[in-house]
Amino acid sequence: MPPVVLLSGAAFVLALLGAWVMQRRSPGEQNDEQTLIDQVDALLPQTQCGQCTFTGCRPYATAMVRGEADINQCPPGGHATAARLARLLERPSKPVDPVFGDPLAPPLVAYILEELCIGCARCLPACPVDAILGAARFTHTVIAADCTGCKLCIAPCPVDCIEMRPVVHLAAPH
Amino acid sequence: MEVTIATGRQRGVRLIGAAQRSAASAPSAASAPPQLALSLALPDGSSLVPVVRIGEYVRLGQVVAWSPDCEGTPLHASVSGQVSAIELRDAIGMSARMPAIVIDNDGRDERDPGLIPVADYTLRSAEELLARIEAGGIVGLGGAAFPTHLKLAPTPSTPVETLVINGVECEPGIQCDDMLMRYRAESMLFGAQVMLHIVGAGRCVIAIEADKPEAIAATRTAVKAAGDARLSVAIVPTYYPAGGERQLIEFLFGTQVPAGGLPRDVGVVCQNVGTAAAIATLIRTGEPLVSRLVTVTGLGVAFPRTLEVRLGTPLSHLIEECGGYTPDITRLIAGGMMMGVALPHDALAVAKTTHCVIAATAADLVPRGPAMPCIRCGDCAEACPSHLLPQELYRHAVEEDDAGLARFGITDCIECGCCDAVCPSQLPLVSVFGAARRQLQVNTVTTERRDLARQRFNAHTQRLAVEQAERQRRLKERRPAGRKDE
Known part of the structure; x- marks a missing residue:
């Protein structure tokens, strides 16, 4: 096999790898994630009560965006907030789980x-x-x-x- | 009733065949009821604070409640008698029960000795007259109940050139302003002259709708008799909502009041004819606002008429004064056919904003079919007197998009119902906008509170982290040097 082909092949593979890494953790993506966390955080009631099992509203927002928490864990926000979170995060809508607290309090x-x-x-x-x-x-x-x-x-x-x-x-x- | 979109300079709708059923006799005084309830509710949902106690004897014209933060004007006893209760009662246009002062009328109408007339208003300063108007409990009687002294208060940056006395009672059914101009034009003009003196305006335009020939004739006669060159009468064509403050100014002068601004920004102050007459009564007799003209109409009442009614009179008493209900009454409405609100019962009391009570039968009501999807015909945008795009507002309201609602000017919606009336899909546009507007106000406060809580939470977390780091550092420093490498 001529070295030119080998080299160009290696370069191609490297480029692909680079593109994949860039796409996975590009600054743009991080910005997108932060923007989404901001948007989710804006919907939360900011009671900082921790009923969602996280230490505050923003940690819960971060967990939701990363897929580590569900959208129905915020009792102070009530069912309306759960519905808005579902719409923003494009997930199935569901009422607040009473395990976390009374959404009608x-x-x-x-x-x-x-x-x-x-x-x-x-x-x-x-x-x-x-x-x-x-x-x-x-x-x-x-x-x-x-x-x-x-x-x-x-x-x-x-x-x-x-x-x-x-x-x-x-x-x-x- | 047939609805067509108004054209040209007139923005709104023409309501053809809207019946005016009140008898055209001079407004007589309704009898004072044995018991009345003065609601302390203010239009913004807050309430006045009572200054009398249960069991106390009050005289006609005595202050019974006031506003410590000056959001509203004082409320006066409209009869003399004993305060029998201060309790929560249903109020017209309020979803919650609001505090009210209940007075048992002793029928003697004993006047508060503190009520004194102003001998010659031209010798008094604007500040003094404004203070009197405030103390007299006078608010805009066209329906909004905005405190008159605030509307007339001087603002040096925006001098007032024109005072508009609004006699354009554009909503079908209501007739109290028409009656006032027919029979009390002289009093109204006196009130207008007092206001001209206060705001220092050079001219006063009394705007009257073209379909009120008697009112126009009576006002013209009174203007001639007054011999005041500042006063003039302007005839406005009959369309709805020509009597909206901003709509009237735009029609009369061709200038728009800017969004979020006031008529003052274009050199105009607008006052209702009833407000002008109330000021005249206050200056001439010293009597504060304790009664107002109320039109009782509709096929559901035996003898429709316009009456001079004491504030706090129960609607049931008012209906009795008009011969009671007819058998086919189906709905009781406070306000006009376009903007009125349906009432749950008739144990509600007349307030400063109550200009009309409609006892409607099925024939009075416009039947409404089920709402269909928006076909984007644009009729609502053509009819909207506030130059808004109701079809866009509706879309954003359904999506609960506050930013979109604000961008399309929801705060400029006057809830006149023109879009609703012309919508071929029968969408409940105006009720959606009303709800969205109030929700937006609530959301604005909630968002402010949330932002503050978020900021405080971040500051708290940071401070705890700094304190923790500081503790760690001190702990390290206290350790003996020799044990450092362990």
Whole structure:
């Protein structure tokens, strides 16, 4: 076999390989993935509650885009969000799986019973959106306008002084 | 009723054969009911805050509720008597029950002694008169109930050249503005002069529809009698919705109010004839807005007429005043035949926005077939008085595409129903647009909240990571140097 043919054959195979690698992990593809994650994240309610078993809305969005999670794991978003996610990701539509939580639960906000609060500051890092105002040995309080109702502050409280209350007025953010 | 698309400068539809059934007698005062309920609901879904207590005695014209954040104007007792309850009640056009103040009428109409007239308004400053108009609870009586003092408030960057007094009552059925111009033109013109004084405009155009010859004649006579060169009457052809504020300005002056802008941006302020008359009453007698003209019409009521009605009067009492229902009543509607809303029952109370009550029978209602697919004929776009493309809006509304809805100008939809009336596929366009518009408002707030939560979550995660790294670093530093290689 003449070397020219061999060489050109090898070059062709290399080119193919290169093209395949490029296609698999091209910056364009990564950008596309990030854009899609952004779009999925925009549909999620941003409660950061972790009911989907992920650590927040964006991690869940990432998992969905990579095919590692289903579209029906977000109870705060409700069935409407599941349907929108299905449409965006071109997957079969299905209602929220009640295993993850109640999709019909009304929106709630955390409320600290200030006369019981001992100022231990354990709920502060637990709040995913820093909606609790306080410091060690000072009474804490919840900024209702920023609270997403995720309930993550309830478990760390040693004196059970945090309760969930219905949202009275859905005010526009400041 | 036959519907054709209006042509030329008139944007909208002509409604041929729309019956006007109210008797053409002077509007008389409806009797005050034994009990009335003043709804505290505001058009945006919020509500006023009561300033009286259950059991308290209130006098006619006394403030019973106000708006701490100045979103609405105060509400006054429309009779004298005792407050028997403050409770949630159904309100016209509201999907939720809204707080209302229930007053047991003692029939004495004892006036609040604090109500004093203004002797000579020309000696008062615009600010003082505006404060009085606000305190008098006066809002736009054409239907939108926008606080009048806000609409008249001076804006130095956009001076007002023309005041338009809107007597174009284009919706079939409604007749209260027509009656007001026929029998109270002088009062209306006085109110217009007060407003001219406030906004400092050079001229005032009283716009009246061509199909109201009596109102035109009465207003012309009153203008002549007033001898004020600033006042003039303009005749507007009969089409719908010629009386929409933006539509009227476009027809009269040929200029469009920009999207998202106000009539002021083109040097115009528009006020309803009823609002002008209410200002006249306030200035001359000191009496705040405690009653309004309401047209009761339709084949479902025995004697259709226009009445002067106290705010808070139950619709059932109003129907009694008009001789009760006829046997073939099928639907009760608040508002006109085009934009009115069907009511669930008649235990609802007259509010500042209630200009018309239609007791409709099957003959009054336009039968509607099942919705068919859009054939893209474009009739809706030709009829739309806001220059929108309803067929495109419909597509985006069905797809819940907020960005598309915003791009095609959903916020400029006035929900007049012209597209609906001309659609050969009988698509429920206007109800879809109404729902989409409100959903868009909710979504806008939700998106803002979500963006904020996302931002705070990211900041929180980053801060925790930095703290963790810092702890690791300190731990490393504290270790003895000798154990480093272990």
